[in-house]
Amino acid sequence: MRIVSLVPHATELLFALGLGDQVVAVTHECDHPPQAQELPTVTRDRLPAGLSPGEIDAAVRASTQEGEAIYTLDEELLRELEPDLIVTQELCPVCAVSFDEVEGIAKELPSCPKVLALDPKTFGETMGDIRTVAQATDSKRAALDLVERQRRRVDAVKIAVKDAPRRTVVAIEWFDPVYIAGHWTPQLIELAGGVDLLGFAGEHSEVVTWEQVTAAQPDVIVCMPCGYDAYQSLEQAQPFREQLAATGADTIVAVDAAAYFSRPGPRLVDGLELLAHVLHPTCVREAPGVALPVLDGAPA
Structure with a gap:
């Protein structure tokens, strides 16, 4: 399977499930694990560098109100990569390329990739995303192992x-x-x-x-x-x-x-x-x- 990740937390999850060798591209913000930084990037930031927090907030608000994304997607590279699966999100317009844009582009790609949106709002839902990605990538055994390890660590904190x-x-x-x-x-x-x-x-x-x-x-x-x-x-x-x-x-x-x-x-x-x-x-x-x-x- 050829996977493109359009959000950093999805990239981290894919590698945690042992799927790093199937990831063919990531975003310009994907910096973990280190291997992800060696992959092609299919996005870039539209906001100018060096903005203050107040300026970033104002720019994001303006873009959101106008229905414009703050990231640009490299459609040509995405087409060349011929992905089978694109993992993105809808939760936050600051965190990724617009879901509607991704979905629209995916429909035009010859590889007809599936688009999977991860939109957790709670800690439990972030754990559920492990299973969601596992089902889409046939990695259920790795998911069970990851969930078990995460649960053990959470339980250790609760006990402490x-x-x-x-x-x-x-x-x-x-x-x-x-x-x-x-x-x-x-x-x-x-x-x-x-x-x-x-x-x-x-x-x-x-x-x-x-x-x-x-x-x-x-x-x-x-x-x-x-x-x-x-x-x-x-x-x-x-x-x-x-x-x-x-x-x-x-x-x-x-x-x-x-x-x-x-x-x-x-x-x-x-x-x-x-x-x-x-x-x-x-x-x-x-x-x-x-x-x-x-x-x-x-x-x-």
């Missing part, structure tokens, strides 16, 4: 934090304007031994004010601006140090959102382990990645 006091959390997914993380993130916080004060599981991320963040009185603020790594997240948080400090939170950290939270792929479980370490470091002493203190201190 079950007697720990719940810590209240606000997860910031963007800074200008301030977005509170929704979808699967509130569930990850709960599984990690926390209580999400502002986000709602399965719902879209929402814009809030700094007054709302302060009024929530969180114990912990996790800065996870969508698409950025931990050090970039720390940089994004710096202009808002005063607002963050005013919340009174005793723990304010920046994490790798691109790897562990923004993409609903297998590494969400890594994100769960990282959150559990941030919230309860004596219960979960080690975790993937780092949590960088925003105000002072050393990485957790």
Whole structure:
């Protein structure tokens, strides 16, 4: 089977299922696993480089309102690749080429590829996507193995934090304007031994004010601006140090959102382990990645 992945979390899942040798192209944002970076890319970003978070938000809003995609799909290369399966998503216009555009192009390709959209809104649905991809690629045995390994890790976190006091959390997914993380993130916080004060599981991320963040009185603020790594997240948080400090939170950290939270792929479980370490470091002493203190201190 010849597979084209048009969304990074699908690429990660395909490789996790042992299907990397069948993936013939990915997006310009697919950077995990490292082997994915060696494949041809069939997309490019229409937004100019160097935009600030506020400018990115404004540009995305304008494009969405006008019905324009922020990514361009290389139709000629896609035709040359003759894919049997194209994996994409419909959930977020910021994350991939428009589904309608992909579907329309696919109908015109000589290879008549199947188009599979992965649109999880909850942590459970991200696990369900493993089975969905497995059914489309005849990799059910690998899927069962992956699901079992993911479940064991989730259960280990739940056991580790079950007697720990719940810590209240606000997860910031963007800074200008301030977005509170929704979808699967509130569930990850709960599984990690926390209580999400502002986000709602399965719902879209929402814009809030700094007054709302302060009024929530969180114990912990996790800065996870969508698409950025931990050090970039720390940089994004710096202009808002005063607002963050005013919340009174005793723990304010920046994490790798691109790897562990923004993409609903297998590494969400890594994100769960990282959150559990941030919230309860004596219960979960080690975790993937780092949590960088925003105000002072050393990485957790």
